[in-house]
Every structure is written in C-alpha cells, then in structure tokens.
Amino acid sequence: MDLNRVIKLLEETDKADLEEKQLKAVKILVQNYQNGFPLRDLVQIFKILNLCAGKIGHQPHFIESAYSILKLCGLPFLKKKVSDEITYAEDTANSIALLGDLMKVPSSELRIQICKCIVDFYHAEPPKKHIPGYQQASSSYKIQMAEVGGLAKTMVQSLTLLDNQLVEKLWVLKALQHLSTSEVNCTLMMQAQAASSICAHLNDPDPSGQLLFRSSEILWNLLEKSPKEEIIRQLSNLECLLALKEIFKHLFMRGFSHYDRQLRNDILVITTIIAQNPEAPMIECGFTRDLILFATFNEVKSQNPLVKGLKLSNSYEDFELKKLLFNIIVILCKDLPTVQLLIDGKVVLALFTYVKKPEKHKIIEWSAAQYEELQLHAIATLSSVAPLLIEEYMLCQGNARILAFLEWCESEDSFFSHGNSFHGTGGRGNKFAHMRYTLRLLRAMVYLQDETVNNDLCEKRTIQQLIGIFKNTISKSNDKEEAIVLEIQSDILLILSGLCEHNIPRKEIFGTEGVDVILHVLKTDPKKFQSGLGYIVLLFSTLDSIWCCILGCYPSEDYFLEKEGIFLLLDLLALNQKKFCNLILGIMVEFCDNPKTTVHVNSWRGKKDQTAASLLIKLWRKEEKELGVKRDKHGKIIDTKKPLFTSFQEEQNIMPLPADCPTVAVMDVAENIRAKIYAVLGKLDFENLPGLSAEDFVTLCIIHRYLDFKVSTF
Known part of the structure; x- marks a missing residue:
C-alpha cells in the first residue's frame, strides 16, 4: 500500500468530500494490515495515527480510525529480514513512544485502547495467518523498544490528566503495572515521580478495588527494581503517608476478606520501608500513634473507638500482621520523639505479656506454634524498646519477669518448642531460642549501666542465677545446638561483665564459681576457634569477663592463679x-x-x-x-x-x-x-x-x- 499517499491525503485541508476520502483511505489501510504492521512501515503508520488523532477535536469520526490502528498495534510487529529488528530499532522505539504522547488526546475510548495496546505487549498474540515473506518479531521486542523510547515515563505523566476519570486511570495503572516489571521502566517512572503521584491517590474512591491493588503492586515494583532510597524519599511526605494511613486503617477495621487482609499487610510493609527514613513525618500525620495502638490493643485494653470490638483471628494474614506490627515498632523507636508515644501506648507492658511461661488449657487466639513465634518476636522487640523506656521497664518489674522467665527456660518443664521461625532457629524441641532472646534483652538493659536496673538485678541474685545457667548449658548441649549454646554462653559472660565492672562486691559474688566457668572456656580445644560456630566470640567474652569480673578482686585473682589460669592465658x-x-x-x-x-x-x-x-x-x-x-x-x-x-x-x-x-x-x-x-x-x-x-x-x-x-x- 502507498502509505505516503495516505499521509499526503490526511495532510490536505481544502478539498470537497475530503473527510470521507481520508476515512476511507485509513479504513483500507487497516484492512490491509490485519495481520500486523511491518517494522519498515512503522514510521509512516504512526505518522498516519498521529494525523488521525490530531483531527479528533474537530472531526470526531477520526476516533474510530485512530482506534482501529491502535488495535492493530497490539499485534506482533512483522519483519522481512532477521536484521530488521536492529535496523528499525530507533524508528520502532520512537513510534512506541508516541503512544504516551497520544494520551493527551481528550478521548476516553482512545486512551483506554492505548493502554490495552501496551498490555498486549506482554501478552503477544500470533498473527491470524502466515504472510509470505514475513515473520513475527520476537515476543520481547516491543517491550524492549518501549523501554528505549521512555514510554513508562510519559504514561506516568498522563495520570495528571485523569484526576476525575476513574476508568481511564485504572487502565493507565494496569499498563504501568505491566511496565513496572522491568528495572529500566521503574527508573523512568521514578524520574517522573511515579511513587508519590500514585501513592497520594491510594485512597481515592473506587468501588472496584482495582486502584488500590494495582497501585500497591506498582509501588512494590518501584521499591524492588529502582533506587530504593529515591522511592522512599518520594513517599516520605505528608500527603502520601496520610493516604497510606487512611487506607491501612480502613483495611484493618473493615477488611474481612482474605484479599483485603493480604493488601493490608502489603500496605504495612510499604509503610515499614518508608518509616526507615528519619525524615518521614510518621508522627506528624498521626500514623505512628495508630500503629502503636493496633500493635498493642490485644494485650493492653483500650477504649479507643478505632479498636473497640476489634479482634484478630488466627488466620495466616492476621498472624503475619501481628509480626509486622512488632517489626515496625522496632523501626519507629529509632526516632526519639516516638518515645512518648510508646509510653502512652504502654508498649513495654504489652510486650511483657509474652515474657512468661505458656499457660496450658487457656483459650487463646493463636495456635501453639504461632504463640511461640510471637513470644520470641515480642522479646526481640523489647530488646530495642525497653532500653529507651527504663522507667516503664522498672514499673513493669522487667527484671523480675526476665529472671522468672529464664528460670522457666532452664527448668525441666515438658514444653517442646516448634523452632520453625526465624527467631526459633536452633530451638526445636528445647527452650534455647527463648533463653537466647531473653538474654539478649537482659544484655541490652545491663549495657545501659543504669545503677537502678543493675542494683535491682544483683539484689535478685542474677549473678548466681546466670552462672548456674552457664553450667547447665555445658551439661545439656549437643552438636545440633552447639552454635546457639555458644551464643547463650557468650551473652551470659557479657552480662556478668556489665554487672561486675568497677564493683568489687559484685566481683566477690562472682567468686570461685564464676572463675571456674571462665577456666572451663579457656581450656577449649584451640582447633575449635577455626570452626566458625562462635568459639572465638565466646573467647572474647571470656577475656572481657576476666577484666571485669576477676581483676581487682584479690580472692578471685588468687583462685584464678591457683587453678593455673595464667598458664591457660599463656x-x-x-x-x-x-x-x-x-x-x-x-x-x-x-x-x-x-x-x-x-x-x-x-x-x-x-x-x-x-x-x-x-x-x-x-x-x-x-x-x-x-x-x-x-x-x-x-x-x-x-x-x-x-x-x-x-x-x-x-x-x-x-x-x-x-x-x-x-x-x-x-x-x-x-x-x-x-x-x-x-x-x-x-x-x-x-x-x-x-x-x-x-x-x-x-x-x-x-x-x-x-x-x-x-x-x-x-
């Protein structure tokens, strides 16, 4: 077909019956290319498309012509030679880029077809029949050319034209959802401020629910496939966080379906990533306060209407939500202004409800395995939160709770842990995982060197209890739990060092029993230091405890010498x-x-x-x-x-x-x-x-x- 004649005809303006001739010419073109456009003709085809689109404002009949050409653009392009993909690469990229520019044409029908055409890039259909002398371009060719032409960027920019057109906006988001599966497109979208422009409208009215689903999917792809720091920066503004806050609250309080709960968790993960940025106004938008409330309402009864009558189930999604809420508290507490909100929300008290022996025959919302995982997660969270809230920690009798829990950890209770979570690693069938995280919490408190905390611990015979635990771990350990036992032993020695440093009476309490523990470690087979299991860490903790628990206390020094401690050091x-x-x-x-x-x-x-x-x-x-x-x-x-x-x-x-x-x-x-x-x-x-x-x-x-x-x- 003579495409130049069609172009020339479309460019004419002053002949009678011109519109009818032009429409007829385009109709013949469409019929001629029913199996797809050859790569060598794309420049002319897209020029014709552009001319048709330009006439729509004054000649509405051209909508159908442009629509028909766009529909054919969804078919695979055709090549005569194998080299055509390379030869016409620049022309193809420029032609596909025009699709984004055509979104400016004020036609809903045309805009939707452009989006459908882009989606078809990712779901290529074979030609209706074989055309002699032609073969189909590779299935990924259009996708690559869309990246080169920068189509993703112009599609993001087109969102500003669609503020009140929900159907068109959903189609654009569907196209962007497909485009955002590549790193190149995500970088282009990032340059167009896609993250902030999409996130700010998450809460827009949408009965179908597609807007939230597609938008969250795009945000995920942007965070995974483009520079994460820049995406976080784009999302760290009041408008975006208010939108995330409102949609999360809605899903938390009124989302009952499996799909709603999954989406709620996805929104929380995105929020957690944003919260890592200290510049994000989490407190200013009220999101921090709400998250603290949602994290603790089960453990600390609240009269807040947001959680009145609300209850979590033991479904997988609610279980994941609970862990995500614990996790975001750890992130939020790194911002010191959050401390007062943690106090108001009674976070320490809520977390301490898990630092206790699991109660038998009590009906709880979680299964035994779920409760164990939450228990370990709560103790790990306390290690970050409690050191910031010493007064709250002491009001909750934190030391007494920890020591009582440690006593249960080394008891002969018939408890069998599942050990099937990140925090439960190495603790299957025993209570080593519980002991490990409890000791980490105790170590974090002792390292504060707060005399109120440390005096209270020593008055509760913590030094003697820890030495006893160390001795028990020596007798109970086996090869399977060797690494976790070594970590427990290292932490015990570090806690004892923190308690005894600069305090002679406490060094005296450490006494000969403590020296025996240190001597036991110093007698370790030197070959084990190369095992990578943690013997080197244990040795460093032991040397530190010699400094802090023995030196300066003459009876302990003399006992260490009598037991040939200097020989072991040499x-x-x-x-x-x-x-x-x-x-x-x-x-x-x-x-x-x-x-x-x-x-x-x-x-x-x-x-x-x-x-x-x-x-x-x-x-x-x-x-x-x-x-x-x-x-x-x-x-x-x-x-x-x-x-x-x-x-x-x-x-x-x-x-x-x-x-x-x-x-x-x-x-x-x-x-x-x-x-x-x-x-x-x-x-x-x-x-x-x-x-x-x-x-x-x-x-x-x-x-x-x-x-x-x-x-x-x-």
Missing part, C-alpha cells in the same frame, strides 16, 4: 592469634600487679620448652617485622635516631592536628602490642628471665629501653 598467647593477643597481654599487665603472678609466668613452659619471656620477645620481633621497623639480621637497631619508627609512620604525610588530638607516637601505644610486652617484662624486672637465646637478649635490650626510645620520638 597457652592462648602462644597460638599467636593477632586478634586476641592485645587483649590477653592487657590482662597479663593487670595480673602482674599481683605479686603471686610472677612465679606462675616464669614457671610456664610451652612447646619445645619455650618460656613466657621467650614467647613475649618473639611476639615483639613479629610485631616489629609487621610494622616495618628497621633491624639488621641479628635484631640490632639500624636507625639509632628513630629506633622504634615504623615504615607506616614514615609513609604518612605530616598532618596538622588539633591540640587535644593524640599524636601518632601516642596512638602507636594503643594500636600495637609493644607497650604491653614492655609492661609485662618490666613487672618481671627484665632480669633472671629463663630460656632466652642470644638474639632474645639483643631484643630484650631494645625492649628495656622502649620507654626512653618512645619519649625521644615525641
């Missing part, structure tokens, strides 16, 4: 593991203040009869080698002006520092182990050290003069 030091050498040497420095320590240090023998002094000197040489200190092959000083200077210090440029900032020379003391080795050997008097070689004596001379050398580097 055995660990001899492993030459850089990650804990610094900490062990720090402990050694403090222990050497005890006059009984020297005998133990000098008595220790390692592999090949190595002495402690030889080990320390060897560690010094290794440290200097790693730091790039200049020494000759016999260990003697090469640069007498800079005897301790490292290659790293030499490479550093001279930088001006404020007066209160420590110099590089001072920082060097904290960052490497030489100062600690010097301190330990100094407390051994640098004399009569057994088991040293000639090279060791050379190095010992340098160590002996360390402080003098250090002073000279200032």
